[in-house]
Amino acid sequence: xxxxxxILIIVLLVVFISGIKIVPQAQIYVVERFGTFKADLxxxxxxxxxxxxxxxxxxxxxxxxxxxxPQPVITKDNVTMQIDTVVFFTVTDAKLYTYGIERPLSAIxxxxxxxxxxxxxxxxxxxxxxxxxxxxxxxxxxLDQATDKWGIxxxxxxxxxxxxxxEIQDAMEKQMxxxxxxxxxxxxxxxxxxSQILVAEGEKESKILRAEAEKQAAIxxAEAEKQAMILRADAVRQxxxxxxxxxxxxxxxxxxxxxxxIVQLNQANPTQNVIxxxxxxxxxxxxxxxxxxxxxxxxxxxxxSLTASLKEIASxxxxxx
Numbered sequence: 001x002x003x004x005x006x007i008l009i010i011v012l013l014v015v016f017i018s019g020i021k022i023v024p025q026a027q028i029y030v031v032e033r034f035g036t037f038k039a040d041l042x043x044x045x046x047x048x049x050x051x052x053x054x055x056x057x058x059x060x061x062x063x064x065x066x067x068x069x070p071q072p073v074i075t076k077d078n079v080t081m082q083i084d085t086v087v088f089f090t091v092t093d094a095k096l097y098t099y100g101i102e103r104p105l106s107a108i109x110x111x112x113x114x115x116x117x118x119x120x121x122x123x124x125x126x127x128x129x130x131x132x133x134x135x136x137x138x139x140x141x142x143l144d145q146a147t148d149k150w151g152i153x154x155x156x157x158x159x160x161x162x163x164x165x166x167e168i169q170d171a172m173e174k175q176m177x178x179x180x181x182x183x184x185x186x187x188x189x190x191x192x193x194x195s196q197i198l199v200a201e202g203e204k205e206s207k208i209l210r211a212e213a214e215k216q217a218a219i220x221x222a223e224a225e226k227q228a229m230i231l232r233a234d235a236v237r238q239x240x241x242x243x244x245x246x247x248x249x250x251x252x253x254x255x256x257x258x259x260x261x262i263v264q265l266n267q268a269n270p271t272q273n274v275i276x277x278x279x280x281x282x283x284x285x286x287x288x289x290x291x292x293x294x295x296x297x298x299x300x301x302x303x304x305s306l307t308a309s310l311k312e313i314a315s316x317x318x319x320x321x
Contacts (some may be wrong), residue, residue, distance in 0.1 A: 012128045015051075016050070019048045019118055020045065020047045021046045021047070021048055023046060024043065026043075029046075029052050030057075030058075030059060030098045031048060031054065031056070033052055033053050034052065037099065040059075040095055057098045059091050059097055061090065062090070063090045063155065065086060065087070066089070066105060067086050068087065069084060070161065070163065071085070073116055073117050073120040074120070075123055075125050076121060076122060076123055076124045077124045079164065079165065079305075081164045082161070083159055083161065084160045085112055085154075085157055085160060087157050088156040089110060089143075089147070089153060089154045090152070091153075092151055092153045093151030094151065096151030097151040097152060100149055100150040101150045104150055107150070108143065108154075111142075111143060112139060112157065119135055120135070121137050128162065132159050132162075133224070135159060136156070136158055140154060140157045143157060178308070230287065265298060
């Protein structure tokens, strides 16, 4: 009996311990009682009645990423291409996620494929290749609205790859090659154009600089000639001034000498005979043969008077001796 009691206690202890549930972080446990939803257990320890309460689903509330396989879609201009999508979603309601739909990931995949076909069917090939953001936004809005009743929040949908047919790829590659060649030619032409412009501008600047240099040289030469002429004119003027001053000084000296002579003569009180002799000396200088015309003063017009004067002067000289 003792063994049966111990066994019973151990069984009861095991059953009791089995009812303890610890929910980890970022998970929710969905619990049923007798096949009916009872509660959803969040992070932390919980106790369930053994054999009555049952955890039917463990739901992760972390954001999940699902990469769906490529889907064939047809564009508005009848081009078939393969597009694969990546969906980011989060479970917001564990009860709706558990009971709202069977196989929710498959439902999201199919809904994403049908929505993608509807959107691509309204676009042409070129628009499809260049409108990823628009397509992503439309698919995200459509999926988010449809999955609300499943307790799912679709936060983002991305087009991972857009694969057009092989012939379209070849045509696109040829077009891209032609575009690259066109751009290369444009760049080469632009480079040559800029090079020619720079060369022309260089030649222009060179001519301008040469013209400026020649202009400055001509200006400097003219200034030098002007300064030389001014200096020569100043030299000539100074020379003439000096000559005029010399002549004036000479005239002043002659005049002063004459004035001094007259003063001396006045002081000496010369006789008429002396004055006559001086007149004859002056007349002799005037008649030295260089003059072409001689005017004889009235005082010496009479030859007789001249001779008498000479004799008288001579006799006076002898008497003096």
